Amino acid sequence: MDLRKIDDNTWEIPKQGEMRVPAVIYSSARLLDDIKRDQTLTQARNVACLPGIERMSYVMPDAHQGYGFPIGGVAAFDLDEGIISPGGVGYDINCGVRLLRTDFTAEDLADKRKELLAEIFKEVPAGVGKGGVTRLSRGVLKDILVKGAEWAVENGYGRSEDLERTEEHGRMKDAAADTVSERALERGLPQLGTLGSGNHFLEIQKVHEIYDEAAARAFGLRAAGQVLVMIHCGSRGLGHQVATDYIEMMENAFGVKGLPDRELVHAPFKSPQGRQYYRSMCAAVNYAFANRQMIAHWVRDVFTRVLGSAKGMDQVYDVCHNVAKVEEHEVSGHSRRLVVHRKGATRSFGPGRPEIPECYRSVGQPVIIPGSMGTASFVLAGTKEAEALSFSSTAHGAGRVMSRHEAVRRFRGEKIRDDLARKGIELKSTSWKGVAEEASEAYKDVDEVVRVSHEVGLGRLVAKVVPIGVMKG
Amino acid sequence: MAPTVMERYKILPHTADGKFQAYGRTLEEAFGNAALATASLMWDWSKVEPRVRHFVHVTGIDREQLLVKFLGEVIYLFETKRFLLGKVDGLRIRPEFAGFNLEALLGGDILSERHELYGDVKAVTYHDLKIEECEGFSVQVVVDM
Numbered sequence: 001m002d003l004r005k006i007d008d009n010t011w012e013i014p015k016q017g018e019m020r021v022p023a024v025i026y027s028s029a030r031l032l033d034d035i036k037r038d039q040t041l042t043q044a045r046n047v048a049c050l051p052g053i054e055r056m057s058y059v060m061p062d063a064h065q066g067y068g069f070p071i072g073g074v075a076a077f078d079l080d081e082g083i084i085s086p087g088g089v090g091y092d093i094n095c096g097v098r099l100l101r102t103d104f105t106a107e108d109l110a111d112k113r114k115e116l117l118a119e120i121f122k123e124v125p126a127g128v129g130k131g132g133v134t135r136l137s138r139g140v141l142k143d144i145l146v147k148g149a150e151w152a153v154e155n156g157y158g159r160s161e162d163l164e165r166t167e168e169h170g171r172m173k174d175a176a177a178d179t180v181s182e183r184a185l186e187r188g189l190p191q192l193g194t195l196g197s198g199n200h201f202l203e204i205q206k207v208h209e210i211y212d213e214a215a216a217r218a219f220g221l222r223a224a225g226q227v228l229v230m231i232h233c234g235s236r237g238l239g240h241q242v243a244t245d246y247i248e249m250m251e252n253a254f255g256v257k258g259l260p261d262r263e264l265v266h267a268p269f270k271s272p273q274g275r276q277y278y279r280s281m282c283a284a285v286n287y288a289f290a291n292r293q294m295i296a297h298w299v300r301d302v303f304t305r306v307l308g309s310a311k312g313m314d315q316v317y318d319v320c321h322n323v324a325k326v327e328e329h330e331v332s333g334h335s336r337r338l339v340v341h342r343k344g345a346t347r348s349f350g351p352g353r354p355e356i357p358e359c360y361r362s363v364g365q366p367v368i369i370p371g372s373m374g375t376a377s378f379v380l381a382g383t384k385e386a387e388a389l390s391f392s393s394t395a396h397g398a399g400r401v402m403s404r405h406e407a408v409r410r411f412r413g414e415k416i417r418d419d420l421a422r423k424g425i426e427l428k429s430t431s432w433k434g435v436a437e438e439a440s441e442a443y444k445d446v447d448e449v450v451r452v453s454h455e456v457g458l459g460r461l462v463a464k465v466v467p468i469g470v471m472k473g
Numbered sequence: 474m475a476p477t478v479m480e481r482y483k484i485l486p487h488t489a490d491g492k493f494q495a496y497g498r499t500l501e502e503a504f505g506n507a508a509l510a511t512a513s514l515m516w517d518w519s520k521v522e523p524r525v526r527h528f529v530h531v532t533g534i535d536r537e538q539l540l541v542k543f544l545g546e547v548i549y550l551f552e553t554k555r556f557l558l559g560k561v562d563g564l565r566i567r568p569e570f571a572g573f574n575l576e577a578l579l580g581g582d583i584l585s586e587r588h589e590l591y592g593d594v595k596a597v598t599y600h601d602l603k604i605e606e607c608e609g610f611s612v613q614v615v616v617d618m
Contacts, residue, residue, distance in 0.1 A: 038488060064488060067600045067617070091596045091617045128515065128593040129555070129584060186553040197593040198618055237552045240596040240617065244545060247599075252534055262537070262599035403486040404592075404618065433591050 001041055009061075009456045013041065019048040025059040026390070026456050031448055034401055038065035040072075046260045047075050051268075052082025054331050054338055058390045060345050061452040062399040062444055066090065068263030071344035074393040076329060077269060079337055084274045085266035086250070086281075088341035090322040091243045093281055094288035095200075095234030097319055097368040098166075098296055099379070101220040102303070103312030104227040106206040106468055112306055117204060117426050117469040119302040124202060124295050126195035126473035127430030134193050134294075141189055142177035148286030149318075152293035158300070158315075162293065164357045166318040167347065168325075170289040175282035180238070181245045184280075188238030188287060193294040197434060197473040200233040201373055202295070204469035208376065211461040215363040215381045219316050221463050228465055229313075230377060231295050232370050233473075234322070235288035242284045246277040269339050278324065278339075285323055292318060316379070317366035319346050321396040327355075329391050340391050348382035348394040348459040356382070367459045369450055372398045372443035373435070374420050374427070376466050378450045380459035394458035395449050402442035411439040420470070429472040438472060479609075482510035491594060491616045492601070496609060500536070503610035504543060504575070505561035511547050511616060512558040514592045521559030521588070523580030534572040536604050540612060543575050544597040555584040594618055 003025075004012045011032065013023040023044040027035055035041065040063050047069050048057035054076045063072030068087025077083055109116060125132055136144075144151045149170025153160055163170045180188075195202060207226040210216045221228075235242075250265045253273050259265060267274035300310040324341045331338070349356050349365040356365040364382035371377045375398070386392045402410075413432025416439055420427050429435045454461045482495040493510040497503030512518040529546045533539030550556040556579075564577040582588070596617040603613040 067598045067615075091598075128590040129551070183549060183553075187549065190553070198595075237548075237595065241549075244541075244596050248538065248542070251538060256535075262602070400488050403488050404491070405484065405486050431591060 001045070003041065009452050013045055019045060021048050021053050021056050023048045023057040023059065026452060026458060027059070027061045028448060028452050031061050031444065031452065034444060035063055040065050040070040043068065043070040044073060046264055047073060050075070050077070050083055050085070050264070050266060052078040054078060058393065060393065060395045062395040062397055062449040064399045066343060068261050069341065069343045072395065072399065073343050074341065074345045074390055076338040076340040076391045079269055079326070079339060082269050082339060083266040084269045084278055084324055084339055085264060085341065086243045086246045086277060087263040087265065088343055089243070089281060089324050090343045091240045092234040092322055093239035093242060093284035094320045095322045096288060096292065097321070097370055098231040098292045099316040099366070099368050100229040100296060100299065100313050101316050102227045102229070104307065105225045106227060107225065109227060109468070113204070113469055114426055116302065116306050117428055117471060119306055120202065120299055121428045121471050123298045123302050124195055124471070125193065126197070126471065128197045130194055130430070131190040132193040136189050136192055138185060141185055144192065144290045145177040145180060145283035145286055146175050147171055149289040149293040152290045157294045157297035162296065162315045165315045166289060167320050170293065170318070172282035172285045174279050175286050176279035177283055179276045179280035180242060180283050184238050184241035184245060187241050188236065191236040191238070192287070192291060194236065195233045195295065195473045196236055199438060200473050202232070202471040203230045203467045205230055205377065205465040205467050208464045208466045210463045212381065215462045218360055218363045219366050219379060219462065220314055221379065229299050230368070230370060231292050233291060233295070235284045236291070238287050239284040242280050246280060249273055281324060285320065289318070317368060319368050321346060330387065342393055344396045345393045346396045347392055348380065348386045349392050350382045350384035350386060367394055369395055369446065370397050371446040372440045373438040373472055374425055374467055374470055375440045375446060376464050378446065378461065379463045379465065380450065380453060381462050383457050383460055385457035386459065389456065390458055394453045398443035398446040398449060400442055401444055404437040407439050407442040408433055408436045411436040411441070425467050426469040427472070435472055481506040484510070484513070487615060490618045492614070494611055494613045496611050498609045500610045501564045501566055503612050504540060504566065505564045505577070507540065507544060507612050507614055508547050508558060508561050511544050511594055514594050514616065514618065515551065516557050516588055516590050518559050521557045521582050523559045524582045525556060527556060527579045529579060530574065530576050532569070532572060532574045536573060537599060537602055539566065539573045539575055540604065540614070541597045541599060544614065548594055548597070550579070557581045557584055557588055592618060
């Protein structure tokens with residue numbers, strides 16, 4: 001494949017064959033070595049062939065092979081001529097991250113750290129096959145699909161200020177519960193308010209270093225040592241079922257002939273199938289927002305119980321990593337509404353965008369990039385340049401480089417726990433095998449990912465945070 | 474001489490998720506073994522005593538979709554009925570006007586302290602999915618974990 005170097009962090013696959021636009025990869029030479037090892041570039045090229053794609057098929061620095069679209073892929077489509085694809089969003093719809101700040105320092109926690117983590121572990125259901133604590137009726141679940149985090153706040157989970165500090169105010173307004181299948185509802189019923197398993201985690205963290213004082217201050221991050229809580233999870237079985245259902249529906253409606261990869265199946269955005277998938281996806285997004293809202297509430301409860309208060313435990317922000325949204329962007333000098341697919345990518349709106357809360361409007365949207373289990377995570381700020389570079393998008397995490405199978409063969413969960421303990425990081429998990437699967441060696445170097453993001457201008461570095469307590473599903 | 478026991482499936486390395494090949498003398502047998510391979514990523518199906526049965530019926534526009542939907546039943550029954558698959562009986566695949574239909578009787582147990590879970594399969598994908606006929610059948614599947 002023809003891959004041209006534009007500069008140290010930018011590479012291009014020129015338009016060729018059936019590509020409607022070129023593909024652009026934001027990556028260092030080192031990260032590109034990983035990217036080249038799997039099908040990421042072929043997938044980026046396939047995306048560039050889809051009807052109605054605008055500007056470029058973009059690949060973020062943490063990209064790796066996905067299903068259909070690469071993980072770390074961003075593509076925007078014209079509303080009239082373009083398409084929507086479940087494979088461009090991913091199976092875990094609105095897998096995302098929420099960050100809470102606190103007024104505590106790591107020293108304040110000192111001997112309470114263990115207890116705090118143990119209590120959170122008790123309070124927040126996690127792990128394979130673990131049901132939620134909430135018994136839901138179908139009617140209530142449908143309400144949640146429409147109202148998202150708003151439902152959670154109305155029902156005593158968290159504060160109304162949390163909503164304005166959540167993408168879409170925690171509720172995508174185009175959601176329609178009647179587009180979600182019975183099967184998806186059934187999978188969603190027992191899992192609301194659960195962390196899940198796999199790469200999902202909850203961490204007690206502390207600020208390690210601040211790079212951008214002004215943005216950090218706006219985000220409520222004050223100084224090294226300040227305690228934070230990061231929650232990483234998604235829409236659980238419900239979101240996976242929505243993706244599965246609509247892939248089948250689009251196959252049945254449009255056939256699979258001519259697709260280079262069946263996971264690229266798509267529907268015109270304005271077709272009945274496209275509209276229905278979009279509304280169903282919005283419902284799954286809302287489920288995930290409600291999920292993180294409930295978990296955040298329980299975390300605050302535990303802080304109050306163990307440390308006497310949840311003082312200053314404001315939400316910094318809540319971002320989606322797997323989503324399609326209708327947004328306004330500039331294309332060839334004109335402002336246009338496009339359906340932007342971000343799969344394993346984070347929105348990074350720069351200063352001035354009306355979608356971001358007023359308190360952040362002068363510095364840009366907080367972008368939360370979790371590292372792998374037990375390693376550093378980063379807070380970035382969205383930039384104006386990202387608009388032209390990537391439809392306002394950046395990376396979403398570290399990205400795997402080693403199979404779970406290989407990780408389990410090489411590492412032992414108990415040993416990882418002991419190693420982390422020596423570094424002052426407490427770990428609780430429902431499964432040692434799960435811990436081994438998520439060993440940091442199985443992931444890309446997140447420091448390198450955010451460095452590229454910063455240098456290219458996709459999102460600028462604000463703070464580095466490190467874990468002091470990790471809970472894994 | 475006793476017939477050699479055919480290997481049911483093989484788990485393959487995959488960076489982010491789960492991948493396997495399942496084999497059978499017939500397409501039905503390969504599909505049944507693919508269901509056991511899917512279960513094997515979450516629990517040890519060979520230790521599950523068949524105390525409960527679920528009849529499943531799925532249709533597909535082609536064999537690939539039929540397989541994806543059939544394996545989806547294993548995930549669905551686990552998440553919504555806490556059903557652990559232990560064996561597959563009477564699996565039948567028949568062509569029909571617009572594709573294929575499949576019927577099978579799944580035997581297994583309801584999740585309890587007796588069982589150990591060690592993985593979470595969340596979706597069945599078409600990525601690298603292959604159904605091949607060569608001295609019997611072989612199917613290859615990647616699942617989202």
